[in-house]
Amino acid sequence: SNEREAMTNDLEKAISTIGVIGAGQMGSGIAQVAATAGFSVLLHDSDTAALGRAEGLISSSLRRLASKGLISQAAPDEAMKRLKLASSIQELCTADLVIEAIIESEAIKKTIFVQLDKILKPSAILASNTSSISITRLASATSRPSQVIGMHFMNPPPIMKLIEIVRGADTSDEVFATIKSLSERMGKIVICSQDYPGFIVNRILMPMINEAFHTLYTGVATKEDIDTGMKLGTNHPMGPLELADFIGLDVCLSILRVLHNGLGDDKYSPCPLLVQYVDAGRLGRKRGIGVYSYQ
Numbered sequence: 556s557n558e559r560e561a562m563t564n565d566l567e568k569a570i571s572t573i574g575v576i577g578a579g580q581m582g583s584g585i586a587q588v589a590a591t592a593g594f595s596v597l598l599h600d601s602d603t604a605a606l607g608r609a610e611g612l613i614s615s616s617l618r619r620l621a622s623k624g625l626i627s628q629a630a631p632d633e634a635m636k637r638l639k640l641a642s643s644i645q646e647l648c649t650a651d652l653v654i655e656a657i658i659e660s661e662a663i664k665k666t667i668f669v670q671l672d673k674i675l676k677p678s679a680i681l682a683s684n685t686s687s688i689s690i691t692r693l694a695s696a697t698s699r700p701s702q703v704i705g706m707h708f709m710n711p712p713p714i715m716k717l718i719e720i721v722r723g724a725d726t727s728d729e730v731f732a733t734i735k736s737l738s739e740r741m742g743k744i745v746i747c748s749q750d751y752p753g754f755i756v757n758r759i760l761m762p763m764i765n766e767a768f769h770t771l772y773t774g775v776a777t778k779e780d781i782d783t784g785m786k787l788g789t790n791h792p793m794g795p796l797e798l799a800d801f802i803g804l805d806v807c808l809s810i811l812r813v814l815h816n817g818l819g820d821d822k823y824s825p826c827p828l829l830v831q832y833v834d835a836g837r838l839g840r841k842r843g844i845g846v847y848s849y850q
């Protein structure tokens with residue numbers, strides 16, 4: 556209806572400052588995308604060394620994009636001017652929207668949401684970049700469940716076109732419409748998922764990665780042939796084992812466990828080889844070793 560459209564427009568106009576929590580690969584990428592799209596961004600991490608690293612990563616990524624003509628020559632400086640590093644979460648109190656991108660722990664995310672719920676203005680929207688934790692359960696920790704939503708960016712956020720928006724049980728139509736148009740303003744293509752384990756992308760991706768581990772585990776083929784098979788056989792940019800290393804084997808394992816627990820089907824049971832790699836600390840690219848070695 557016209558009334559709803561007007562409300563959505565007002566809400567969207569009202570979003571000028573975006574807080575991002577977590578200065579890891581996802582959080583810094585999200586902050587970069589938001590600053591490039593013209594928003595004022597407050598990037599918070601309790602680890603100040605991580606904030607410093609994020610600033611460097613963002614600035615070099617912006618320069619790479621500008622050198623390829625994907626953004627204007629002036630865009631990197633402009634975006635960096637709109638980005639502020641915040642060592643205290645209190646500094647995010649002026650944000651109209653906060654996107655949380657910390658580790659995948661429901662307990663820690665809930666603690667952050669409770670804190671944000673207290674310091675943010677009543678109209679502010681709370682979003683989580685979670686890849687698998689229930690938005691409905693995160694929302695239930697706050698006094699504003701209709702203003703809680705999932706914004707699942709793909710890694711690396713500055714390159715990947717997709718954003719998966721997840722509606723919790725109580726997310727309002729207005730908040731959904733606002734976040735959808737804001738995501739489009741960030742240059743993303745939006746897909747919408749209801750709040751069930753793994754949403755859309757990981758519901759389909761993780762069983763494929765798990766099957767690639769089973770294929771390796773049972774000696775059907777070498778890791779190289781499995782990856783080449785999927786790369787050249789189905790035109791994926793990376794093979795499933797290489798992609799698992801890129802995502803992090805610990806992250807893949809934790810998402811598979813969410814699928815297994817939440818959907819209750821043995822087909823989601825993690826491959827013993829994946830479990831063993833994680834036990835051994837072979838977590839993928841970030842550790843220099845996973846399925847492959849990156850030393």
Ligand code: CAA
Nearest residue numbers: 616619620623686708709710711713714757792793798802
């Ligand atoms: N910022 C700026 N530019 C970047 C960048 C970044 N963060 N990351 C990569 N690039 C650029 C590179 O400069 C390069 O540009 P040119 O080709 O013009 O030189 C280009 O992107 C390709 O990068 P590389 O040459 O380093 O490596 P590549 O060709 O292997 O591409 C990739 C890297 C874009 C990551 C590509 O391999 C790819 O698309 N892989 C699949 C990624 C994917 O599936 N992501 C989703 C994972 S699932 C997920 O995120 C959800 C979840 O919850 C687990």
